[in-house]
Amino acid sequence: MTRAVQITAAGGPEAMTLTEVSLEASGPGMVQVENRAIGLNFIDTYHRSGLYPMPLPSGLGTEGAGVVTAVGEGADLAVGDRVAYCSAGIGSYAEALNLPAARLVKIPEGVDFDTAAAVMLKGQTVEYLLQRCRPLLSGETCLFHAAAGGVGLLFGQWASALGATVIGTVSSAAKAELAAANGYAHVINYSEQDVAAAVADITGGAGVPVVYDGVGRDTFAASLASLQPRGMLVSFGNASGAPEPVDLQRLAQGGSLYVTRPTLVTYTGTTDELRDSAAAVFERVLDGRLRVEIQQRYPLERIADAHRDLEARRTTGSTVIVP
DSSP states (O other), rough: OOOEEEEEEEEEEGGOOEEOOOOOOOOOEEEEEEEEEEEOOHHHHHHHHSSSSSOEEEOOOOOEEEEEEEEOOOOOOOOOOOOSSSOOSOOOBBSEEEEEEEEEEEEOOOHHHHHHHHHHHEEEEHHHEEEIISSTTOOOEEEETTTTTTHHHHHHHHHHHTTTTEEESSSHHHHHHHHHHHSEEEEEEETTTTTHHHHHHHHHOOEEEEEEEOOOTTTTTHOOOOOEEEEEEEEETTTTTOOOOOOOHHHHHHOOOOOOOOOOOHHHHHHHHHHHHHHHHHHHHHSSOOOOOEEEEEEGGGHHHHHHHHTOOOOEEEEEEEO
């Protein structure tokens, strides 16, 4: 038996229950992992609320780090291996669970469990956005929404290290200060400024070639308005809800604009892609190019509070759940 968070119906944070569940022996290709740290991500709220429907009842959570305690036939890991994961299935809000070995990565020496659990999903998201979805080049200017969030802080560090000029949006002066300390050359407080107008001022009216938008409905129009002709909007999340359907004529009016809706699962679809992406993240953590800002920690018993704070945008940086 182990303790795990379960939901039987989609709903608010109160829909989650911490309960005792049975843990079967690891089957072929599977390993049992005892979690030492669990990552909190906005996608968890999509699963809980039903925005991303899934069969119920279900566990929640996609990211964690821990120790392999049992190995099924054919799995390429060993008991005692330190591992991390972020796209191995749903159910990481647990003390222990069975996971497919092919979706796990070994944690390198020098990276602790908290850091691994906090950086896997967010770091790999930044990696595929910057390096493979719409590669960002030295000398380019881009716009990134929610610059003080967990993904945003890593994005600012990585993009500025590439030599790009990064514009970020935030909701408060305190978050603006945090973003500026993490690679953002310009920070727009959207509670006080019009985002598209501010981008126009910064770029001399030219706009930016690419916007990375994980917020969704609240920022989608401003993202399109901030693009230069033939620019690309990378809409990779729905923190404020799903955007309205796109009128293709709007893309023509903006100057032959592009919109893409990528997912991390697609960009880490094979084991090689997954492990190469994780290696790129861990390499930057170890050499100091990426600093992981763990600003909040909650015990597993307070998972509902963690979700409430995340959805109310009361969190900054990364959050770790302690099993």
